[in-house]
Amino acid sequence: MTSLRVRIGVLGFTLMAGLTVTPHPAQAAAATVEEQRLGNAVPQEILRRSGFDSVAPEFAEALGAAHSYAQARRIVVREGSALWERAVDRAQGRGPAGGDLSRDDDRPLYWARLGMTREVRGWEPGFGLSEAQRASLLDQLERTSRGQTDIHYPKGPYKRVLVTGFDPFTLDRDIRISNPSGATALALDGTVIETADGPARVETAMFPVRWQDFADGTVERTLRPYLRKVDLFTTVSQGRVGRFDVERTNGAWRGGFGDNENVSRTETVPVADPASQPQWTTTTLPYQAIVAATTGRFPVYDNTSVTEIPVGGTDPVVRPDGPTEGSTARAGGGGNYLSNEIAYRATLLRDRLGLHDRLPGGHVHTPVLQFGAGNTTEVTDPEFVANRLDIIAQVRAILTVAVSATERTRG
Numbered sequence: 484m485t486s487l488r489v490r491i492g493v494l495g496f497t498l499m500a501g502l503t504v505t506p507h508p509a510q511a512a513a514a515t516v517e518e519q520r521l522g523n524a525v526p527q528e529i530l531r532r533s534g535f536d537s538v539a540p541e542f543a544e545a546l547g548a549a550h551s552y553a554q555a556r557r558i559v560v561r562e563g564s565a566l567w568e569r570a571v572d573r574a575q576g577r578g579p580a581g582g583d584l585s586r587d588d589d590r591p592l593y594w595a596r597l598g599m600t601r602e603v604r605g606w607e608p609g610f611g612l613s614e615a616q617r618a619s620l621l622d623q624l625e626r627t628s629r630g631q632t633d634i635h636y637p638k639g640p641y642k643r644v645l646v647t648g649f650d651p652f653t654l655d656r657d658i659r660i661s662n663p664s665g666a667t668a669l670a671l672d673g674t675v676i677e678t679a680d681g682p683a684r685v686e687t688a689m690f691p692v693r694w695q696d697f698a699d700g701t702v703e704r705t706l707r708p709y710l711r712k713v714d715l716f717t718t719v720s721q722g723r724v725g726r727f728d729v730e731r732t733n734g735a736w737r738g739g740f741g742d743n744e745n746v747s748r749t750e751t752v753p754v755a756d757p758a759s760q761p762q763w764t765t766t767t768l769p770y771q772a773i774v775a776a777t778t779g780r781f782p783v784y785d786n787t788s789v790t791e792i793p794v795g796g797t798d799p800v801v802r803p804d805g806p807t808e809g810s811t812a813r814a815g816g817g818g819n820y821l822s823n824e825i826a827y828r829a830t831l832l833r834d835r836l837g838l839h840d841r842l843p844g845g846h847v848h849t850p851v852l853q854f855g856a857g858n859t860t861e862v863t864d865p866e867f868v869a870n871r872l873d874i875i876a877q878v879r880a881i882l883t884v885a886v887s888a889t890e891r892t893r894g
Contacts (some may be wrong), residue, residue: 492651493626512617515746524781525658526594528862530737533591534581538566546606547884559620564629566595571630575668578601581836585868587875589665592689593650596628627698629689630672631705636712642683642886645709645716646878647825647891650686652692652743663852664719665689669676670875671882678890679887686707692735692821694748700755702828710836712728715843715886717768720822720880722848727778727877728786731803733827734812738819754831756835762812763789766832766845772888777814779852791815817848843889846883849874 520526530536541563549555550564568593572578580586603620606612617872626632636643648668651660675682690696709718722728739749754760770785789801791810799813806812817823826846833844852874855866 490733502534511605514601514604518597518604520602520654520658521594521597523658525862526597528872529584529588529590530594530598532582532862533584533588534579535569535595537589538595539602539665542599543596543602543606545606546602549608553572555608555620556623557614559623560627562599563624564633564686565600565628566592566628567633570595570671571669573793574666575672575674584863585871587666587670587871588661589648590651590661590665591663592628592669596624596646599624599720600626613672615815626689626705629691631688631701633672634686634688634705634709636684636686639682640876640887641675642678642714643712644676644685644882645706645713646685646687646882646887647706647716647829649720649822649825650688650689650690650692650743654743654796655745659854661852661867661871662721663849663853663871664721665877666871667719667849667872667878669674673880675815676879676883676886678883680889683882683886685882686889689822691823694742694821695744697751697821697824697828698748702825703755703832706829706832707836710833710838710842710844713842715768715882715889716829716833717844717882717885718825718846720846721851722817723823724782724851724853725880726782726846726850727783729766729773729783730816730823730826730848731766731770731785731787732789732816733764733766733823733830733846734791734806734815735790735827736761736812736814736819737824738814740820742821752827754828759832761834762810763806764789764814764827764834766826766830767833767839767843768845768847769843769885769888773881773884776880776884778884780873780879781877786816789818789820815844822846832891843885847878851879856885857883 545558549558649662651662668689671685674685674689695776696761735747735752737750739747740748770842774783774785787804788804790799790801790813791806792799793807816825820865852871855864858864
């Protein structure tokens with residue numbers, strides 16, 4: 484299925500007679516499925532109650548003043564970075580709260596970003612904008628507003644930890660949804676945690692819930708520059724009700740569940756050099772220490788289950804204790820959606836960089852973030868906020884245990 488997002492087109496081509504043909508300026512594209520949800524009352528309430536309702540209009544005004552593509556690109560980078568910084572500051576209690584939603588809420592960032600991408604998608608400047616240029620602006624906006632270009636570790640005597648989170652998802656089931664992994668990324672970005680092995684600096688980034696972005700290599704592009712430099716990494720996403728899981732094994736299979744654009748993919752995870760692609764990758768996080776520690780009110784499990792097609796078989800089989808030799812993946816411990824895929828991609832990248840035995844890394848699933856009993860319409864409630872804060876605190880505690888239990892030897 485073709486992605487609904489703008490794709491980069493041909494910049495031009497040369498005919499045999501020597502005539503060079505260049506494209507006309509791209510027409511403004513229709514809003515994506517994600518952007519269309521902005522018209523719902525719930526996103527508008529979240530934006531208003533967080534003070535983020537001014538983000539897209541102010542961005543549109545700045546973009547409208549651009550007189551060239553180069554100027555537009557600078558504006559997009561500046562405003563995308565400012566949105567990420569504003570969301571992080573809000574989550575960590577800096578600056579005005581900007582409304583009555585809890586500061587730890589990840590949803591204002593998500594909906595404000597979509598307001599900005601919608602402005603870029605519909606923008607028709609007088610100087611003309613090619614399809615490739617519009618796509619590049621959108622890419623820059625996505626990357627900067629997700630903290631992907633803001634990962635940096637100042638010099639200092641501390642361990643370096645890299646954590647990733649996700650956007651809200653399953654929004655057509657309940658558009659009020661928040662993702663605790665995204666809230667955790669905002670709460671921990673740039674913070675220092677004290678561990679038994681000394682201080683650890685945490686840097687974070689967020690990722691979209693879209694199959695095509697992953698196929699385009701957004702995970703590898705973001706993580707590759709840093710994996711040789713960090714002491715520990717973990718991808719984080721929302722998993723099961725009432726429990727944390729440290730996923731032991733990740734599978735090379737996409738199970739087809741619809742993403743935030745209502746696009747489905749059922750296939751082997753597409754990666755560079757598929758000829759050397761393994762069916763399974765494994766965590767190198769210190770899962771035994773994490774599971775044994777008291778990190779918060781939710782139980783933490785070492786999840787070893789996978790679903791495979793065994794050698795010589797044709798039907799999927801659930802294996803509680805992990806895959807058998809030579810089997811074909813159908814689900815990792817974390818399933819076969821994008822949470823499994825980011826874990827697979829990150830750990831495969833670790834292994835292809837030759838870091839399997841030197842770099843602790845893997846995936847942690849948080850509990851499902853639940854509203855209070857009986858709340859089926861309100862965008863927040865005290866139990867909802869308390870649950871999110873407890874999950875954030877427990878991820879921080881899990882990272883503390885993981886760093887303390889790790890002795891990394893640099894080569």
